[in-house]
Amino acid sequence: MSEKSKKKILVIEDNLQINRIYVSKFQFEGMEVSTASNGDEGLEKIQAEEPDLILLDIMLPGKSGFEVLKIIKENPQTKNIPVLILTNLSQTEEQKKGEKLGAEDYFVKTNTSIFQVVKKAKEILQRSNTSK
């Protein structure tokens, strides 16, 4: 697999242990992963790295995940990047809010296995690949 065809994933998540899991799992699956531990860092990295998929937590220090998502979707350069919300906020209201703001899907971390996350990520990347 050439460097160029490697899919890039950006993880915006403040829990370092969870970040490590994402990194090892997605690297194992042959993807390129970078992480950001807060919203502002995440927004900078989106500009710099142009990822193919963003995994976004909601409860972040500083800007909340919803605010970050809104900025991503309002920017014409970044609005087409699919965003997957992964949080431990399980209320329907939050889920609806995330979907309304344009998130691809919404997962409650404890109710999801890491394999389901990988499967969903692959699905989304596959789809964006074929639509390009």
Add this chain to the structure above:
Amino acid sequence: MKLKIKFSRLFWIVVFIEVSLSALFFFFLYSFPELIQKSYVGTIYMVFGGILLVTFFISLFAILESIKIIRLIEKISQFSHRIAYGDFQTEIKSKRKDELGTLIEDLEQMKITLGDSFRKLKKEKEKTETIIKNMQNGVIVLDQRGKIVLMNIAAKRMTGQSTKPYRGKNYQEILSIKGKEEDSFDLKSWINKTIQARKNINLPENCFLQLPSKEEIAIEGTIFPLLGRKEGVDNLVFVFSDVTARREVERMRAEFVFILSHQLQEPITSIKWNTELLLENKSKDLTEIQKTSLGDIYQSTAKMIDLFNNLLNVSDIVNGKLSLKLTPTQIKKMVQEIIDGLQPLAKSRNIKLITQFEENLPLVNIDRLKINQAIQNIIENAICYGKVKGRVVVSLKKEKEEIVFSCQDDGIGITAKAQSKIFYKFFRADNAKQKLFKGSGLGLYIAKIFVEKMPGGKIWFHSGGLNLGSVFYISFPIYFSKK
């Protein structure tokens, strides 16, 4: 009352005849003395005079007697009037031994009995009034036109009307009750509902009473009708209590649970996912014991997550944050996934999970997360409280316009005593506690609330009793696409 004696017309005719005959007697006596001196005429005349005299005395006696009787009747009349006005001290006395005497004795006896009942009733009324007056619950009684006829101390205090007169005011001037959301509650329609149904109706949860100072207090209440003799409703009684403090405690507790569980869920996610990775690798470096340990960690984490989900759901319910996201769903796939997830638990208890799913079941319109939780709670209960080495049968079938889910176990069953309580929050039946010491008492409570929150969703159960197993049912109407 002045004594008034009225004689009948017959009486006056008798007096008239008597007087006329006497006048005629004396007229003849003085006008024709020579005729009377003749012996036979004189004898007749004297007999006639004698008769006249006797009838005169009889009449006189009759008149005096009637006056006596009439006076007595007047007394009786006054006596009964006094009793009617509640004077039970009044007396009527007579030495007569005849029928009238007996009547008067009976009346006296009646007075005593009536007086006793009256005093008893009065005492009861005073007691009830004191209780109502001093009750901690507010009581407001309305008449048919919605005017207030009674309001106890607590009601006055709660509505901020302590010093103002209330009698005759319309209830809308005093009671301003709101639902959680603006305009979501209308007291008038609830009052009409009570009148139509002619039975008690409880106010919905999360009602607020707005005071004249615009301050709001949380209340719980019931409206019940006092039924009239015919079809109608005579009065409406509104009983309510101030639950502000209790709701505040519930809210704080729910908030505490929310924060605590979210703080805990992050590290739990880390444990769960790391364990998943380790188990997936099936690393050759791991010994069998280590693999078993990892499996145990995974199981424990899953259990903990389950408990958190239940606690969070309760927190949502208490905070009134329960909103729905309805999606047409293939319930068969969902139930199968739940069963797959519960296989390890069933295996650990040597219980066989059997599925009986009908083919080609139509979709149902449900909130997937919530119903997933409800069904998971029910199957998990069946496994936890089922017989070891027993079986749990989960079925799905179409019945008329509904899809019915059922979950049958052969376990500890539900005693008659516990049957009315099993959906209560934190309730755990005695036999359930014996079987499994640890348990939150939240599973069925949440299941019921979630299922009934779905349009047309129903939940019920059947159990023969102790150790006779139980069957839980859930049903949803079939989803018809709007196209």
